[in-house]
Amino acid sequence: MNTAAQVLAVVIAVMLAAVWLMESFCYRDRRLYPLFLLERSDFAAVRLWIVNLGFYNFTTAVALALGVVLARTGHVPQGEALVAFTAGQHVFLALVLLATERRLWVNTLLEGVPTAVLLALVLS
Template identity: 65%
Template sequence: MSTAAQVLAIVIAVMLTAVFVMESILYRHPKLYPLFLTKPTDFDAVRLWTVNLGWYNLTTAAALVIGVVLAANGHESAGNALVTFTAAQHTFLAVVLVVSERRLWFNALLEGIPAAVLLILML
C-alpha cells in the first residue's frame, strides 16, 4: 500500500470518526439540522438511524486503521483487502446517498470523493 493511500485512509478514518460524533452524540445540535435535514420535532424518529449510522461509521473508520496497520506490519494482502473494500463501499454508498436524497449532494461528495480517490490509489 502506498504512503499516499495510507495517509488518505487515515484521513478518511478521522472524518468518519467525526461523523460518528455528529450522528451518535451531537445530532440534536441546531448547527447540524441542515447536514441531516432534520428539525427538533424529528429527533425521536431519527434517533435510531442516526445512532446506528454513527456506530457504523466508527467501525468503518476502525477497519481503515486496522487495514493500514496490517499492511504496514507484514500482512499487506489482508490490509490492502480491508482498505480496498472499505473505499469501494463508501464510493458506492455516496452514490446511493445522492440518488436517494439529492439535497444531500454535498454530503455525498464529502463521502465519495475521498473514498473514490483511495480506491483508485488501491487499484
C-alpha cells in the same frame, strides 16, 4: 499499499470518526440540522437510525485504520483488501445517498470523492 493511500485512509478514518460523534452524540445540535436535514420535531423518530448509522461509520473508520496497521506490519494483502473493500463500499454508499436525497449532494461529494481516490490508489 503506498504511502499516499495509507495517509488518505487515515484521514478518511478520522473524518468518519468525526461523523460518528456528530451522528451518535451531537445530532440534536442546531448547527447540524442542515447536515442531516433534521428538525427538532424529528429527534424521536430518527434517533434509532442516526445513532446506528453513527456507529456504522465508527466501525468503518476502525476498518480503515486496521487496514493501514495490517499493511504496515507486513500483512499487505490483507490490509489492502480491507482498505479497498471499505473504500469501495463508501463510493457505493455515496451514490446511494445521491440517488435517494439529491439535497445532500455536498455530503455525497465528501463521502464519495475521497474514498474513490483512495480506492484508485489502492488498486493501482
